[in-house]
Amino acid sequence: MTIENLWSTRPGRRAGILVMLGLLTGSAYAAYARSAEGSSSDESARCEALASYVGWGVQVETAQLVTESRAPAEDGSGRADPSRPILPEHCLVQGVINERTGVGGREFGIGFDLRMPLDWNGRFAFHGGAGMDGRLMPALGDIANTVDPSALERGFAVISTDGGHRGPFTDSSFGLDQQARIDYAYNALEKTALLGKELVADFYGTEPSYSYMLGCSNGGRQGLVASQRMPLLFDGIVSGDASLGFSRLAIGEMWNVHVLSRIAPRDEQGRPIYSQAFSDSDLELVETGVLNRCDALDGLEDGLVHDWRGCDFDPQVLTCTAGKTDSCLTGDQVTALRLLHEGPRTSDGEVIYGNFNYDTGIASGAWRGMRLGTSQTGDPNSADATLGRGQFSLYQLTPPDPEFDPTGPVDWDEMVERVRHTGAMGDGDSPFIGTFADHGKMIVYNGLSDQGMSSAEFVRWYEEAIEVNGEGLRDSVRLFLVPGMTHCLGGDATDQFDMLDAIQAWVEEGREPDRIVATSRSMPGISRPLCPHPQVARYVGGDPDSADSFECRE
Structure with missing residues (x-):
C-alpha cells in the first residue's frame, strides 16, 4: 500500500494500518484515531460515515444515530414495544453480508444488527440467536431477558445476526440450500463477530478491550461452537440451555413424536391427537410423585430438586391397579413416560440423545408445549411435531426429506447416519x-x-x-x-x-x-x-x- 492509498482509507482503518506498520502504538492509537476523525464530538456524522463501509461482501443498509428510546420488539420487526427497556443513545448499523440468490431463487445473506452506545465501556458482545434464526433481533445482549439491564444498557457495543436467512424462527426451509446450512451452523456467527469488531474499531477509534458471547438455546449452541471452532474470537462466553449435539437432539424430538403416537388417541382420519396422550392432571400427578420422592434429598422440602442425580423416581409407582383415574397412570402411559425420559438408542443400546431427569417442570406449560401441544385434532401444534419435525427433515437430514414421517416405522441407526454430515457442521x-x-x-x-x-x-x-x-x-x-x-x-x-x-x-x-x-x-x-x-x-x-x-x- 502506498502512502497516498493509506491516507485515502477511512481514519479508523488508517490508524489500524499504522499500528501494523509500527508507526503508531499504545495509547497514541486512540488519540490519533479520535483526531483523525476530525469530528469527535459529532457522533452522528461518525455513525453515518459507516454507511460507506466496503469489504467483507458487506452492504450497509442503515447507519444512523438513535436517540434514547424504547428497545424495538424482539421479533425483528422494528416496531415499538412499550414493555421493552429504554436504550441509551447509540449508533445503529444494519446490513447484509454476502447477498446471493440460492436454491429455488430464494434470496440469502447474513443480516446483522450492530448497536454502539455513545457512552461506551470499551467492550463488545455478540447477542446469540434463537430457534432456527431467520429474524434480525435487536442487538441488546440480554440472554432471554435474564440479563437486566442488558449489555447495551451497560455500555457494551452489541451485534446480532439472522443466521444467514430470513423467515420465522420455526422455519427450516433454508436447509435446502447448502450455503445457508453452513451460515446457520457457524459461518454467520464468525463473519458477523469479526465484522462487528472492525466496525467498533472504526467508530470508536480503538478496538474493544474485551469480547463476549452471550446466548441461550441456539445462542447457547453458538457459544459452544465458538469455543470449539473459533477459540480466539471471544474472551468470555455464556452458553445457556444450548442445543448441544443439535443433530442428535433432533433425533430425540422425532423419538418423542414416535413414542407418543403409539398411545395418543386417534381422530377420524387415524391421526394421533398428541395433546390427549397425557392430561394436565396426569402431569401434575407425576410432578407430585417426583417431589415426594426427591425434594428432601438436599435437606429441605421446598419444591426444588437440587440433588437431581440422587433422584431415583420411577413412574411405575403411579400405575393404575384397576381402571384409569386422576390418581394413577395407565401401563401404556408409564411405558411412554419412561421411553420419553430415556431418549432414543441405537440397535446396540448406545444413547443417541438423553436421558432426561424427572423434575418439577413436567407439569409446566412448557413441557406440554414441547411434547404434547394443545391441539384437539390430528393437526399437531407441539414443538416436537412442528418445529422439531421441520428442522429434522429439512435441515438435519442429508439429503433433506420433507416427507419424513416419525409416526411410522423408523430405523434409528439410519437416522444417526443421515444427520452425520450436518452434525459435523453445527453440533x-x-x-x-x-x-x-x-x-x-x-x-x-x-x-x-x-x-x-x-x-x-x-x-x-x-x-x-x-x-x-x-x-x-x-x-x-x-x-x-x-x-x-x-x-x-x-x-x-x-x-x-x-x-x-x-x-x-x-x-x-x-x-x-x-x-x-x-x-x-x-x-x-x-x-x-x-x-x-x-x-x-x-x-x-x-x-x-x-x-x-x-x-x-x-
Whole structure:
C-alpha cells in the first residue's frame, strides 16, 4: 500500500494500518484515531460515515444515530414495544453480508444488527440467536431477558445476526440450500463477530478491550461452537440451555413424536391427537410423585430438586391397579413416560440423545408445549411435531426429506447416519477446547426442567471435556444446572441470575464463579445458590428462603 492509498482509507482503518506498520502504538492509537476523525464530538456524522463501509461482501443498509428510546420488539420487526427497556443513545448499523440468490431463487445473506452506545465501556458482545434464526433481533445482549439491564444498557457495543436467512424462527426451509446450512451452523456467527469488531474499531477509534458471547438455546449452541471452532474470537462466553449435539437432539424430538403416537388417541382420519396422550392432571400427578420422592434429598422440602442425580423416581409407582383415574397412570402411559425420559438408542443400546431427569417442570406449560401441544385434532401444534419435525427433515437430514414421517416405522441407526454430515457442521459437543481454555472463560448452564435439552448430555460433554483437557479445565469452564427451570427461563425455579456479571468478573478480575445467587419469578422472596457441577445446593440450616442457608457441595 502506498502512502497516498493509506491516507485515502477511512481514519479508523488508517490508524489500524499504522499500528501494523509500527508507526503508531499504545495509547497514541486512540488519540490519533479520535483526531483523525476530525469530528469527535459529532457522533452522528461518525455513525453515518459507516454507511460507506466496503469489504467483507458487506452492504450497509442503515447507519444512523438513535436517540434514547424504547428497545424495538424482539421479533425483528422494528416496531415499538412499550414493555421493552429504554436504550441509551447509540449508533445503529444494519446490513447484509454476502447477498446471493440460492436454491429455488430464494434470496440469502447474513443480516446483522450492530448497536454502539455513545457512552461506551470499551467492550463488545455478540447477542446469540434463537430457534432456527431467520429474524434480525435487536442487538441488546440480554440472554432471554435474564440479563437486566442488558449489555447495551451497560455500555457494551452489541451485534446480532439472522443466521444467514430470513423467515420465522420455526422455519427450516433454508436447509435446502447448502450455503445457508453452513451460515446457520457457524459461518454467520464468525463473519458477523469479526465484522462487528472492525466496525467498533472504526467508530470508536480503538478496538474493544474485551469480547463476549452471550446466548441461550441456539445462542447457547453458538457459544459452544465458538469455543470449539473459533477459540480466539471471544474472551468470555455464556452458553445457556444450548442445543448441544443439535443433530442428535433432533433425533430425540422425532423419538418423542414416535413414542407418543403409539398411545395418543386417534381422530377420524387415524391421526394421533398428541395433546390427549397425557392430561394436565396426569402431569401434575407425576410432578407430585417426583417431589415426594426427591425434594428432601438436599435437606429441605421446598419444591426444588437440587440433588437431581440422587433422584431415583420411577413412574411405575403411579400405575393404575384397576381402571384409569386422576390418581394413577395407565401401563401404556408409564411405558411412554419412561421411553420419553430415556431418549432414543441405537440397535446396540448406545444413547443417541438423553436421558432426561424427572423434575418439577413436567407439569409446566412448557413441557406440554414441547411434547404434547394443545391441539384437539390430528393437526399437531407441539414443538416436537412442528418445529422439531421441520428442522429434522429439512435441515438435519442429508439429503433433506420433507416427507419424513416419525409416526411410522423408523430405523434409528439410519437416522444417526443421515444427520452425520450436518452434525459435523453445527453440533457444539466437541470436548477439545484447550486453545479457548488457555485464554478464555465460559459459563455453561441448563435448566433441569428444560423440556428440550437433556442435562445428562451437558454432564457427559463436560466430564469428557475435563478428561480430554485435564482437571485444569475447571479453571476456565464451569457447568451450572438450575433446578426446576424450563428452557432458558421459567418454571418453579430460581431462574433469575446475572451471568454477564459472573463472566465479566471471571474474565476481567479472576473471580471464579464458585456459586451464583439466583432468585425466582414464580416463588417471590426466595434465593438459592447455583452450584458448579458436580456440586449441588444443600440446606445447612437457617432461613429457608435465603441462599445463605445453603452450601455448594457434592
